[in-house]
Structure formats: C-alpha cells, structure tokens
Amino acid sequence: xxxxxxxxxxxxxxxxxxxxxxxxxxxxxxxxxxxxxxxxxxxxxxxxxxxxxxxxxxxxxxxxxxxxxxxxxxxxxxxxxxxxxxxxxxxxxxxxxxxxxxxxxxxxxxxxxxxxxxxxxxxxxxxxxxxxxxxxxxxxxxxxxxxxxxxxxxxxxxxxxxxxxxxxxxxxxxxxxxxxxxxxxxxxxxxxxxxxxxxxxxxxxxxxxxxxxxxxxxxxxxxxxxxxxxxxxxxxxxxxxxxxxxxxxxxxxxxxxxxxxxxxxxxxxxxxxxxxxxxxxxxxxxxxxxxxxxxxxxxxxxxxxxxxxxxxxxxxxxxxxxxxxxxxxxxxxxxxxxxxxxxxxxxxxxxxxxxxxxxxxxxxxxxxxxxxxxxxxxxxxxxxxxxxxxxxxxxxxxxxxxxxxxxxxxxxxxxxxxxxxxxxxxxxxxxxxxxxxxxxxxxxxxxxxxxxxxxxxxxxxxxxxxxxxxxxxxxxxxxxxxxxxxxxxxxxxxxxxxxxxxxxxxxxxxxxxxxxxxxxxxxxxxxxxxxxxxxxxxxxxxxxxxxxxxxxxxxxxxxxxxxxxxxxxxxxxxxxxxxxxxxxxxxxxxxxxxxxxxxxxxxxxxxxxxxxxxxxxxxxxxxxxxxxxxxxxxxxxxxxxxxxxxxxxxxxxxxxxxxxxxxxxxxxxxxxxxxxxxxxxxxxxxxxxxxxxxxxxxxxxxxxxxxxxxxxxxxxxxxxxxxxxxxxxxxxxxxxxxxxxxxxxxxxxxxxxxxxxxxxxxxxxxxxxxxxxxxxxxxxxxxxxxxxxxxxxxxxxxxxxxxxxxxxxxxxxxxxxxxxxxxxxxxxxxxxxxxxxxxxxxxxxxxxxxxxxxxxxxxxxxxxxxxxxxxxxxxxxxxxxxxxxxxxxxxxxxxxxxxxxxxxxxxxxxxxxxxxxxxxx
Numbered sequence: 001x002x003x004x005x006x007x008x009x010x011x012x013x014x015x016x017x018x019x020x021x022x023x024x025x026x027x028x029x030x031x032x033x034x035x036x037x038x039x040x041x042x043x044x045x046x047x048x049x050x051x052x053x054x055x056x057x058x059x060x061x062x063x064x065x066x067x068x069x070x071x072x073x074x075x076x077x078x079x080x081x082x083x084x085x086x087x088x089x090x091x092x093x094x095x096x097x098x099x100x101x102x103x104x105x106x107x108x109x110x111x112x113x114x115x116x117x118x119x120x121x122x123x124x125x126x127x128x129x130x131x132x133x134x135x136x137x138x139x140x141x142x143x144x145x146x147x148x149x150x151x152x153x154x155x156x157x158x159x160x161x162x163x164x165x166x167x168x169x170x171x172x173x174x175x176x177x178x179x180x181x182x183x184x185x186x187x188x189x190x191x192x193x194x195x196x197x198x199x200x201x202x203x204x205x206x207x208x209x210x211x212x213x214x215x216x217x218x219x220x221x222x223x224x225x226x227x228x229x230x231x232x233x234x235x236x237x238x239x240x241x242x243x244x245x246x247x248x249x250x251x252x253x254x255x256x257x258x259x260x261x262x263x264x265x266x267x268x269x270x271x272x273x274x275x276x277x278x279x280x281x282x283x284x285x286x287x288x289x290x291x292x293x294x295x296x297x298x299x300x301x302x303x304x305x306x307x308x309x310x311x312x313x314x315x316x317x318x319x320x321x322x323x324x325x326x327x328x329x330x331x332x333x334x335x336x337x338x339x340x341x342x343x344x345x346x347x348x349x350x351x352x353x354x355x356x357x358x359x360x361x362x363x364x365x366x367x368x369x370x371x372x373x374x375x376x377x378x379x380x381x382x383x384x385x386x387x388x389x390x391x392x393x394x395x396x397x398x399x400x401x402x403x404x405x406x407x408x409x410x411x412x413x414x415x416x417x418x419x420x421x422x423x424x425x426x427x428x429x430x431x432x433x434x435x436x437x438x439x440x441x442x443x444x445x446x447x448x449x450x451x452x453x454x455x456x457x458x459x460x461x462x463x464x465x466x467x468x469x470x471x472x473x474x475x476x477x478x479x480x481x482x483x484x485x486x487x488x489x490x491x492x493x494x495x496x497x498x499x500x501x502x503x504x505x506x507x508x509x510x511x512x513x514x515x516x517x518x519x520x521x522x523x524x525x526x527x528x529x530x531x532x533x534x535x536x537x538x539x540x541x542x543x544x545x546x547x548x549x550x551x552x553x554x555x556x557x558x559x560x561x562x563x564x565x566x567x568x569x570x571x572x573x574x575x576x577x578x579x580x581x582x583x584x585x586x587x588x589x590x591x592x593x594x595x596x597x598x599x600x601x602x603x604x605x606x607x608x609x610x611x612x613x614x615x616x617x618x619x620x621x622x623x624x625x626x627x628x629x630x631x632x633x634x635x636x637x638x639x640x641x642x643x644x645x646x647x648x649x650x651x652x653x654x655x656x657x658x659x660x661x662x663x664x665x666x667x668x669x670x671x672x673x674x675x676x677x678x679x680x681x682x683x684x685x686x687x688x689x690x691x692x693x694x695x696x697x698x699x700x701x702x703x704x705x706x707x708x709x710x711x712x713x714x715x716x717x718x719x720x721x722x723x724x725x726x727x728x729x730x731x732x733x734x735x736x737x738x739x740x741x742x743x744x745x746x747x748x749x750x751x752x753x754x755x756x757x758x759x760x761x762x763x764x765x766x767x768x769x770x771x772x773x774x775x776x777x778x779x780x781x782x783x784x785x786x787x788x789x790x791x792x793x794x795x796x797x798x799x800x801x802x803x804x805x806x807x808x809x810x811x812x813x814x815x816x817x818x819x820x821x822x823x824x825x826x827x828x829x830x831x832x833x834x835x836x837x838x839x840x841x842x843x844x845x846x847x848x849x850x851x852x853x854x855x856x857x858x859x860x861x862x863x864x865x866x867x868x869x870x871x872x873x874x875x876x877x878x879x880x881x882x883x884x885x886x887x888x889x890x891x892x893x894x895x896x897x898x899x900x901x902x903x904x905x906x907x908x909x910x911x912x913x914x915x916x917x918x919x920x921x
Contacts, residue, residue, distance in 0.1 A: 021086075026065070798812055
C-alpha cells in the first residue's frame with residue numbers, strides 16, 4: 001500500500017540568521033540527495049550520529065532511510081535549493097514513545113536548522129500519538145544536547161554505558177511556546193534586517209532608457225548616496241547612469257546582498273536562480289505581471305515565492321514600489337519614488353505599489369520623518385507581519401503605520417500586534433479588497449467575519465484602525481511627536497468662538513470630555529497664548545490640549561508657534577494645534593525648525609475636528625495600553641481530555657447526516673487530517689510519495705447537542721424537552737416543574753418575535769400556548785418545553801466561529817430582535833483574558849441594559865464574563881468546533897442560564913494558521 005503524509009507537514013521556514021529553507025518528509029526519490037548530503041558531512045558529525053566511523057551509506061541503508069511509513073517511522077529533511085542540508089527522524093519504539101536523531105550538514109550548523117526541524121518533528125509525532133522522544137547522545141556532542149534542552153519541552157537525562165539518554169515530554173508547555181515564539185521573532189526580524197541593511201545592491205534590468213523602471217531605481221539609489229557599492233546589471237551595455245554594468249549578477253566581482261529585479265515577469269524566475277547561485281541574500285521585485293493580472297500571473301507569483309524561499313531568499317513584491325532605510329549608516333532608497341522622507345521615528349509599510357509614491361509624498365509634505373519604508377506590492381513573501389517583527393526590535397522605530405489591503409495571516413497579526421502595541425503604537429488604514437491574501441473589510445470564502453468583527457479584533461490587539469490615509473497621517477504625526485494622554489479630558493485654547501464650539505462638538509461626538517474653551521480673542525499674541533496654554537495644561541483635570549490659532553489678520557505666527565512649543569514641552573501632556581490651517585509639522589512648530597520634528601514638536605491640523613478625531617484615536621489607544629496585559633485565567637471544572645474524546649467520537653460516529661454549513665453546503669466545508677499509510681519494504685522501491693488528500697473519516701460537518709461538551713467546561717444547559725402535541729407539552733411541564741416556557745425548537749424560528757410563551761403555570765395555559773404557536777408557525781411545528789428561568793433577566797447570544805483565517809472567534813450580543821437586526825455584536829479572539837471578556841461585554845451598543853440603565857435592573861455581568869472566558873477556552877482547545885451557538889443566554893440578577901445550545905463539528909485540515917511549529921504563511 002502506498003504511504004502518504006498530510007500536506008501540512010511541508011513548510012517554508014526562516015532560519016536563525018534570516019535565511020530560509022524548506023522542510024518536508026523524506027521520500028524514496030531522495031536517495032541520491034541523501035547520498036550527496038552524507039558525502040558532505042564531516043567525520044565528526046558522522047561519528048556523533050552513528051557512534052563510530054561510517055564513510056558511506058550502503059544501498060540497503062539508503063533505501064531504509066528514505067522509505068518510511070509516516071506513522072511509526074517519520075523523517076523530515078530540510079532543503080536549500082535542490083540540496084538536502086539536514087535530516088531529523090523518529091522511530092517508534094513503544095506505544096507513545098519514539099527514538100529521535102538528527103544530522104545537519106556542517107556548513108549549515110549554527111543556523112537554527114536543527115531546532116526548527118525538531119519543532120516540526122515533534123508536531124508530526126503528536127499527530128501520530130507519540131508523547132515522548134528518547135535520544136541517546138555521546139557526552140561530547142554538546143550541540144545536540146543543547147538543541148534538545150533548549151527546545152522548551154520537559155527534559156530528563158541520565159548517563160549510562162558511556163551514553164547520555166535524554167527523554168523529552170512532547171506535551172507543549174508555556175516554556176516551549178515561548179521558545180518557539182521567541183525564535184520565530186528573532187529569525188523573522190533578522191530576515192527583514194538583511195533586506196533593509198544591505199552592504200551592496202544590484203539593480204537587474206537597469207537599462208539606459210530614461211524613465212525606465214530599472215534606471216529609476218538605480219538613480220534613486222545613487223541620489224540617496226547609498227553607503228555601499230551599487231551594481232547595474234544589463235546584458236548588453238557597459239555602463240548605466242555612469243556606473244559600470246555587468247552582463248549578469250553572477251559576473252559581479254564583489255558580494256551582492258540585495259538585488260532589485262526590474263525585468264519582464266517571464267524572466268524573473270531565471271534571474272532568481274542566478275541570484276541564488278551568486279549568494280544574494282534578498283530580493284526586491286518591482287516587476288509587474290504577477291498576481292494582479294489573474295490566475296496565470298498568480299501561478300507565476302507562487303512559483304517566484306517557492307523558488308526564492310527554496311534557495312534561502314526573502315522577497316519583497318512583486319509589483320511593488322521598493323524599500324528604503326533612512327539610517328545614515330545605510331541611506332538606502334531602492335524604490336521608484338524620488339522623494340523619500342528624511343530620518344524619523346515612523347516605520348511605514350504599504351501593500352500598494354501604485355499608491356506608494358503618493359503615500360511617501362504625503363509623509364514628506366507632513367514633515368513626518370521615517371525610519372524605514374517597505375512597499376510589499378502583491379506580498380508573495382514578505383508581509384506586514386514580518387515588518388512588525390523587525391520594527392519591534394528596531395530602536396529607531398517608535399510608531400508603526402500600515403496601509404493594508406489584505407492580511408496574510410490574520411491570527412498571527414493579532415498575536416504580534418497585541419504584544420508590540422504595548423510598547424509601540426500601530427496604526428492601520430482600512431482599505432478595500434485585493435487578489436492577495438484575506439481582504440480587509442470584504443467578505444470572502446476565506447473570511448466569514450463581517451468588517452465590524454475585524455475592527456473589534458483590532459481593538460482587542462490595541463491596534464488603531466482608521467478609515468483613510470488622511471487619518472493615518474493625522475494619528476501618526478501626533479504619536480510621533482507628543483506623549484500619550486492620561487485620559488479623555490481635553491482643554492481648549494482658541495482665538496475664535498465659532499472654532500472653539502466646533503471643537504467642543506467634535507470632542508463630545510468622539511467620546512472625549514471637553515472643558516469650556518478659553519477664548520483669547522482675535523488679537524491675542526504669543527504671550528496670551530503661552531499663558532493660557534500653560535494654565536490649561538496645569539489643570540489636573542486636563543489630559544490634553546487643542547490650540548486653535550486662526551487670526552483674522554496676519555500676526556506674529558512664528559512667536560506664537562515658538563511659545564506653544566515651549567509650553568507644551570514643559571507640560572508632559574499632548575498638545576495639538578489648528579495653526580493657521582497648516583497641515584502636518586510646519587517648521588514653526590518643530591522643536592528644531594531646521595530639522596525633522598523631534599519629540600515635543602506640535603502637530604497641526606487643517607481643522608479642529610481633524611485634530612480632535614486624531615486625539616480621540618490616541619486616547620482610546622492610551623487607555624488600552626494602561627490596562628493590564630493579562631492572560632487567560634485558570635478556570636476550575638475544566639476537563640479538556642474528556643471534551644476531546646467526545647469530539648472525536650462525534651466525528652468518528654456521527655449519529656445523523658451532516659447538516660448544511662451556515663456559510664454554504666456541506667460539500668463546501670473542507671476538512672481532513674489525512675489517511676495513514678502502511679510501512680514500505682525497507683529495501684523496496686515504491687512509487688513516489690505524495691501528500692495525503694483523502695480524509696481518514698467523514699470530514700463534513702456534524703451537528704451535535706453540545707450539552708455534555710459544555711459540561712466539560714463547567715457550563716450547564718437549562719434542560720428542555722422537544723414535544724409534538726399539547727399532551728406531550730403538559731407531560732413535559734409536569735416532569736420539569738412549573739412554571740414553564742413553550743417555544744419554537746427550530747433555532748431560526750426562535751429568532752422571530754412572538755415565538756415564546758413565558759410563565760405558563762397550568763396545563764390549560766400550556767395547551768393554549770401550544771395552540772397559539774401551532775396556529776402561528778404551522779400544525780407540524782416542533783416546540784420545546786423548558787422550566788422558566790428566574791426573572792428579571794436580559795437575553796443575550798454567545799457564538800463561537802472557527803474562522804479559516806482568524807481561528808476561534810467568540811462573539812456576543814443581546815438577544816432581542818432589535819439588537820439582532822442592527823447586528824450589534826462584539827468579537828474577540830479566543831482564548832479570552834478577564835480584560836477581553838469585560839471588553840467584549842461592553843463593546844456592544846446595548847451594553848448599558850446590563851448595567852442598570854434605562855430602568856433595567858443590573859444583572860450578573862461578572863457571571864456573564866466568566867461564561868465568555870469558559871467558552872473562549874473551549875473554542876481555543878477544540879479546533880473541531882466549527883460553530884457553537886448559545887441562544888439565548890439569560891443574564892439574571894445573580895447568575896446566567898444557557899437556555900439553548902447547538903454545535904457543528906468538523907475535522908480540521910491541519911494546524912490553525914498561527915498554530916503548530918514555525919512556518920512562513
């Protein structure tokens with residue numbers, strides 16, 4: 001029988017030095033590749049692996065090592081280009097236990113190859129039911145022992161018979177998760193640093209044609225005074241822009257760190273291979289003709305990413321504007337934009353190549369400096385997530401601005417942003433759809449959440465999401481130059497009554513708390529403004545100030561500006577201005593008029609409303625940052641192991657035909673863990689191995705009653721009985737106890753008004769209610785009888801959705817018809833911290849009804865928040881839960897009651913997008 005392995009066992013990975021490799025299971029066709037790999041190993045590496053000399057592998061050994069069953073024997077190899085550079089394998093020795101060993105080519109040792117491969121092997125082993133790795137290591141093999149000890153799993157070791165036996169418990173721990181995340185962070189940050197700090201640059205396709213793409217990049221590199229050598233590459237000419245040209249990148253005498261490709265799309269792949277042979281470390285592909293052109297171009301783009309990663313290269317683009325780094329030690333402008341802002345504290349990522357030039361011009365016009373800039377274009381490889389990892393470590397970057405059209409790995413973005421936003425603000429501009437990745441603000445087959453959910457998830461991560469480019473720079477300039485406000489209280493200083501009132505209205509609309517404006521009159525000068533601003537900022541009930549200087553006739557604006565800067569720097573509170581309608585960072589409002597703005601410079605806005613809008617965004621961010629980061633709490637009465645058993649049984653032995661998916665038909669919902677194959681003859685030559693495609697069991701959705709599953713997480717579903725006739729309803733009421741409720745059993749019908757009869761206290765009342773509902777919904781209606789929950793109570797709805805892009809998402813809203821129609825819902829990624837749960841409850845517009853406003857009694861919000869945390873834990877633990885609906889959940893005065901619950905399960909295709917071992921998305 002032919003052996004198979006799951007497709008998700010293959011992955012592109014970033015190594016510790018920022019290079020890339022491809023990890024995949026070994027195949028029979030790798031025999032020659034294994035022999036070549038073995039021939040390059042040192043005698044010491046072979047001795048450490050086999051405990052003795054072994055100059056070559058026999059044919060029988062090669063066949064044994066390359067033919068595995070992907071169940072009891074698994075081997076993963078790492079390749080760079082066409083060469084195998086490492087292998088790690090396990091062989092099952094007992095139930096739940098396997099021996100592990102690995103070999104890394106000497107030339108690639110120290111690059112983190114072994115650690116990332118061990119992560120992947122451990123993940124495959126857990127999928128095959130292996131819980132423990134055993135490794136016998138010679139005492140002198142310190143490298144292997146270091147890799148095994150530093151992976152973060154619980155490890156034990158003992159010495160006997162001249163060998164150290166190490167035992168690793170493969171159960172993921174907080175330490176192992178932290179180790180994985182830390183290694184991912186360092187590797188991806190270094191991979192971007194290699195792109196942005198090259199020692200030399202080649203421009204391939206730099207023609208003599210004026211205005212050509214390649215020549216434009218070349219001239220911009222030279223004009224920026226790049227600190228390293230620049231090499232034009234042109235197959236026919238001797239020089240471009242006065243610089244010696246080379247017929248190919250391989251002919252360049254010196255090393256090339258970065259190559260900018262400006263060649264026709266159908267030539268790019270060949271050029272990438274030439275760059276790999278030359279040892280180029282990174283690529284910027286400004287050429288178009290890829291994913292933006294349709295399926296054929298998308299296939300070419302995928303091939304570009306595959307080839308580049310296979311050879312260890314990161315790629316910016318294709319169809320991009322380029323990259324820039326304003327560090328004086330680098331001075332890199334490898335873009336098509338002649339205007340790049342000067343040195344500053346803002347890191348700027350733009351997915352759009354077409355808009356990139358205009359965006360950089362706007363940054364420069366605002367007087368905002370940048371630390372570095374990357375235009376990712378179609379984002380075949382390098383994405384906003386990669387730049388977040390780099391900017392987190394970059395001391396020159398204090399504010400991060402992102403123009404995104406799509407999210408390549410939304411769950412990873414949320415995880416990174418939540419961590420980074422604690423130290424550096426992230427501002428994201430909302431944009432439309434694209435052919436690349438998961439569109440922002442648009443529904444797609446890969447994204448089931450509404451746009452409002454995306455905003456909620458950004459809020460959870462502390463990301464400032466704005467609506468347009470103007471807001472992006474409005475907020476960015478404030479964050480770059482002024483301190484964060486301590487709260488929402490705003491002082492106003494103005495020389496215009498009308499503009500002051502507009503500012504007050506804008507503050508109220510934005511949720512800020514304005515103080516009465518200090519109106520100085522049209523003739524006020526520098527002294528009056530300075531004194532008034534100092535007084536406002538000295539008020540302990542003021543957290544920020546907005547100054548409006550719009551004199552009816554020209555005055556001494558330079559003196560006024562200098563006074564505003566002086567006073568604001570001494571106050572330690574943010575100051576914004578509408579200064580003669582100027583936009584950005586005019587020289588008068590800078591701490592050093594001859595330089596780019598430093599901390600303490602006062603940003604100016606065209607109108608007071610724009611200043612207030614930017615301030616409101618920053619206030620919300622500052623309040624988020626003051627909240628404790630928190631962690632999902634330890635909850636009692638949790639039995640995850642039994643819950644997983646219940647889910648596995650339900651998927652293996654479904655009791656009914658799978659229902660239609662909420663988003664489509666059952667056939668449209670994929671799900672597969674892959675089928676296991678049998679072991680091949682160790683000396684045989686079976687056919688080439690392919691990734692698994694067919695599922696082990698029915699992977700379609702299975703609807704279940706989640707009562708028992710919820711009990712595993714400390715949640716009780718209020719008992720109910722399905723009834724057909726009025727006699728059945730009366731009998732059920734007698735069993736459950738009076739008073740009871742009679743309601744429509746169908747979840748969709750239950751959402752309609754008038755489908756519930758409350759407070760039924762007698763058989764007659766039950767019979768009358770049954771007759772009423774049968775007349776309203778039809779004689780064949782299926783109804784449910786339930787004991788009535790204590791009143792008063794507020795009906796709410798809690799849902800879980802396993803989104804293909806974001807993973808498990810918990811949503812919450814009130815259960816009345818109006819709230820449903822208005823789609824008044826909040827969303828959070830699971831698992832939930834206590835702060836997440838509290839924020840989720842308060843995120844809906846109707847939340848005041850839970851806190852005793854508008855005549856409603858206050859209810860048990862604390863119990864509701866605990867329920868949300870328990871549901872978040874369930875969602876995070878069980879990726880098989882495709883959908884879970886708790887509807888309604890009554891929130892009473894002292895506790896919550898789950899009155900209805902349904903769940904849909906399906907087998908996941910593989911690890912969540914931000915789960916499992918490290919991999920490039």
